[in-house]
Amino acid sequence: MLTRKQLELLDFIRNRMDAEGVPPSFDEMKVALDLRSKSGIHRLITALEERGFIRRLAHRARAIEIVKLPEAMERTGFTPKVINGDRVDPPKRVAPPKGAMRVDAVSALELPVMGRIAAGVPIEAIQEISHHVTVPGSMLSGKGQHYALEVKGDSMIEAGINDGDIVVIREQNTAENGDIVVALVEDTEATLKRFRRRGSMIALEAANPAYETRVFPDHQVKVQGRLVGLIRSY
Incomplete structure (x- = not known):
């Protein structure tokens, strides 16, 4: 795909x-x-x-x-x-590279790409499927539904997540401290950040010193999924 x-x-x-x-x-x-x-x-x-x-x-x-x-x-x-x-x-036939594996021999699944997610200032919540992407089955972590998002921005660059990357997300509504999550802020904005709980507050941390950590009351932040994989095109 x-x-x-x-x-x-x-x-x-x-x-x-x-x-x-x-x-x-x-x-x-x-x-x-x-x-x-x-x-x-x-x-x-x-x-x-x-x-x-x-x-x-x-x-x-x-x-x-x-x-x-x-x-x-x-x-x-x-x-x-x-x-x-x-x-x-006329087209010429080219021998496959040594060690190449047929695509149908690899366990792979197709996931919906639900639009863009901000790795920076939060953007409007994502609701619609834009296209699909095929990912290795080994990338999908545990049971449950998965989806993909295209990253916009560079606030997670020191976590190895670049602008334009596709991130694979497992749907879940809980997170451990340090997890990179899709967070819905005040039911209107979605962002990709590292999750930290501080008592009754939730901190959404960037992985880029140019961006400040944003802190919200816990009732204003809903976890919508956790990062389990990343796809990059070169």
């Missing part, structure tokens, strides 16, 4: 190749996806290549082969092709 940005990029490449016969430049991709730098495009391209959706040809500028499309994007009669300027090559 691809992330939203990966799907957006794959769709943009496909549409540009269909319309003009050549793939877009990295600068065009950056503008189309509203990213701040081309390094983000490099990470998305690498992720698409690792997942087998595209292939790049070495030593050829702007040479991208669309190998396959996700089911939701498939078109009748789609044929993979390589375009390099006015050159069109």
